[in-house]
Amino acid sequence: MTEEEPRLTAQEMIEQLEGSLSRWRRVRAVAALLAGLTGAVFVAALWWSEPGPLPGRTQLAFGLFGVFCLAWAGYGGWLLTRRVPLFATDRVIAAWIALVASVATTAVVATVAVQRGTGLVLALVVGGLFVVASVALAVRAHARRTALLRRKRELTGGDEA
Incomplete structure (x- = not known):
């Protein structure tokens, strides 16, 4: 330098x-x-x-x-x-909202499909795709947040988050 x-x-x-x-x-x-x-x-x-x-x-x-x-x-x-700076907290929160919404929606749609006797497999497949995508986003968001907090600790020498 x-x-x-x-x-x-x-x-x-x-x-x-x-x-x-x-x-x-x-x-x-x-x-x-x-x-x-x-x-x-x-x-x-x-x-x-x-x-x-x-x-x-x-x-x-x-x-x-x-x-x-x-x-x-x-x-x-x-x-x-x-x-x-949020250090990817916003991504973690959004991923968890998406995960809860996709799991709950899949459960409601599957319940309705069972009660009607139609389309349970389709409901589970589509809902499962949304759940898998939400889990992937949550894992990615947590990894990003962890990396940012680790880098912050390296730069400041502190242990606070």
């Missing part, structure tokens, strides 16, 4: 590892927030407009889909409020 080249501090290196909120992350956060809110309003409108009392499994499905939509909206809002 020559004398003219500026040296980065450990904090500057950490900020370069994982920026507080890049333009792409901000777009993803807004998309998650808007999609979640729109989905929640849509599900609530469908649920409210259904005539007569609905069967229990239909009530459960509407409730689950509403909760998933609100979880994505909450995630998007949380991500927009972060002003510090």
Whole structure:
């Protein structure tokens, strides 16, 4: 390194590892927030407009889909409020939301298929694909977070996360 080249501090290196909120992350956060809110309003409108009392499994499905939509909206809002490096925490949270949603949706669809006596294999195959994709994203997100935190410890010499 020559004398003219500026040296980065450990904090500057950490900020370069994982920026507080890049333009792409901000777009993803807004998309998650808007999609979640729109989905929640849509599900609530469908649920409210259904005539007569609905069967229990239909009530459960509407409730689950509403909760998933609100979880994505909450995630998007949380991500927009972060002003510090997240060290891939956002990816871990998104992967876990996706995993829980895919497992629960697969279970509901499989239950309905069994009760109707049709399409159980198709429901399990499609749902299984979503679950496998969600697990892969969760593993990848945890690995990325671990690598970033390890690098942060190397740069700062500390043990905090």
